[in-house]
Amino acid sequence: MRQANNHDTLQKFSFEKYPVRGVIIHLNATFKKACESSNYSEATKKYLGTALSAIGLLSSTIKYEGKLTLQIQGEGPLSLLLTQANEKLQLRGLAHEKGKVTSSFKKSIVKGTLLINIDLKDAKNRYQAVTELKQETLAEAINHYFMQSEQLPTKLWLFANKNSAAGLLIQKMPSQEAESEFWEHIVMLAETITAKELLSLSNYQIINRLFHEEAVRLFEQDPVCFKCSCSNEKMAAIIIQLGEKEAEEILAEQGEITATCDFCNRIYRFDKVDVAKLFTRGNIITDNETKQ
8 A cells, every 4th residue: 555645535445355345535625615605604614524525435335427415404503514426526515504503513403304315317216315313423324324224334434624524434345254243343443533533644544543454455546526517507497497577577677687506606697688598499598608
């Protein structure tokens, strides 16, 4: 194994003798980009960082083309935490605050639900799972979901500070052999990881720190980045849903219709000509035609 720069990377590893695999993710510029478009509190930034780490880790464990969504919704001051990833490890996320968010995840959410959704390209059906959220941390909530579902045994550890976020995932692979003792042994070792270690050490150091007595294979790193999938077409579709009458009323009052992406804060502007095209059958507004 060799050391490398961890910034905005995801790296998989496996145990040579046992059917257990792992993933480590580090987010720096990706995390900062997700936070810069909104004036989040420090507590909310950390929750968003852990959620971005979680969606990146979960995305790496499945083969798909489309969009994977992790959503936490509740009645507390942190009413929404939403992160998404695609098969290219392009992440985005947002949070909604309606009060003072504290360091207590459970008290910040209040009567929350955890939703995991896989929206596949060219597929009519989507996978969706919803579970009640009663745990003290996001990692514990996701771990509880895996424990209750008929999926592979999986454990996550998630941490974030004001500058970066990181996560560790281990997962037991399908096997005909009874390796429950080794799985429990690996979980026990991984439980000793601290926030400081996961956020600051290289992946090589983390693996050596946790599993130095085991034969571990560390694979090449994959890049992770923030990328928003918003577009003129998607914003135009929202205006069409408003209806021509309401759109004309907004134009009469404001002179143009503006739509802002909640994920990246990009502003899309539609003038009278743009809106007229939207409600003319067969016309589509493209990136080059609409002012931004």
